[in-house]
Amino acid sequence: MNYVQLEKLGEGTYATVYKGRSRLTNEIVALKDIHLDAEEGTPSTAIREISLMKELRHTNIVRLYDVIHTESKLMLVFEYMEQDLKRYMDMHGTRSALDPVTVRSFMFQLLKGTAFCHENRVLHRDLKPQNLLINKRGELKLADFGLARAFGIPVNTFSNEVVTLWYRAPDVLLGSRTYSTSIDIWSAGCIMAEMISGTPLFRGRDNNDQLNQIIRILGTPDEQTIKRILNDSPEIQNRQLPRMPGVPLQSIFPKVHPLALDLLDKLLKFDPTQRLSADEALRHPYFTTSAAVSQSYEGDYAQDATGGAQYGGTYAPQYAQQAAGAGAAGSAAPK
Secondary structure, eight states: OEEEEEEEEESSEEEEEEEEETTTTEEEEEEEOOBTTTTSSHHHOOOOOOOOHOOOOOTTTTOOOEEOSSSEEEEEEEEEEEHHHHHHHHHHHHBBBOOOOHHHHHHHHHHHHHHHHTTTHHHHHHEEOEEEEEEOOOOOOOOOOOTTTESSSOOOOOOOOSGGGGGHHHHHHHHHHOOOTHHHHHHHHHHHHHHHSSSOOOOOOOOOHHHHHHHHHHHHOOOOHHHHHHHOOSSSSSOOOOOOOOOOHHHHHTTTTHHHHHHHHHHHHHHHSSSOOOOHHHHHHHOOOOOOOGGGOOOOHHHHHHHHHHHTTSHHHHHHHHHHHHHHHHHHHHH
């Protein structure tokens, strides 16, 4: 094998990941050793990941370099990324909450990678902080496409056992199997809220509790919304939802810039047809206005944003420029 296996980085359901080094180039890589079952053979999740990753080439998607397949071993060789977003938040955040400049940079990159997937008819289906990897240059990349599916027109019927519970869209929680790109958009909204506050926005214990947590904040959807969801997903059984008025996002995030809250509101719509697409989200004023969002925060967030040295080098300046225009990027660039 052309790679030297170094230390173990982590273990999942169907693979163990190691840090590795190429014997040919000395480049540090990530080696994903797939657990092969003697009878079952190669897991379908691994086959799916290989086929999708080979097709998806984008700055904000982890690069698959090589596939090593023998009778007894299947190993995927990926570009090496220093840490995932969850660990990054714990290490660099204030009580795991990131400063506003970094939130905007990471959201821009997350949506760029997601938009590219969707343009290429791929749903990620498992977006969460642990599946977003960050390198020392502050580049964020989508990883772990084990649950991803290529989707067609009309939308295929999929399993509703997708997306880790806290990032799962309400239509999926209700039992929809005909979802589309909107489930990734919901997950992106959940991730944005978590980067802002340091804790997941909806922390349910099970499917029903998760749905209740969402309704507690968004409020009970009106009859028209329910009818539309039932019409689009006839497999959902109509049931009585708890009656709650909802809580304005501004009261949950009182110190957050109105443009950030407006984007968050448009990503976290109960009705999947009302959520922005990734492309639409990238054109939102939160990214396109030249006003530096970092200067508009108050209290704790202002301290985070102005303590630039603390966050120096934690995000890629080119993304700040793309996300906010040259004026904002100038104030955001690491010192």
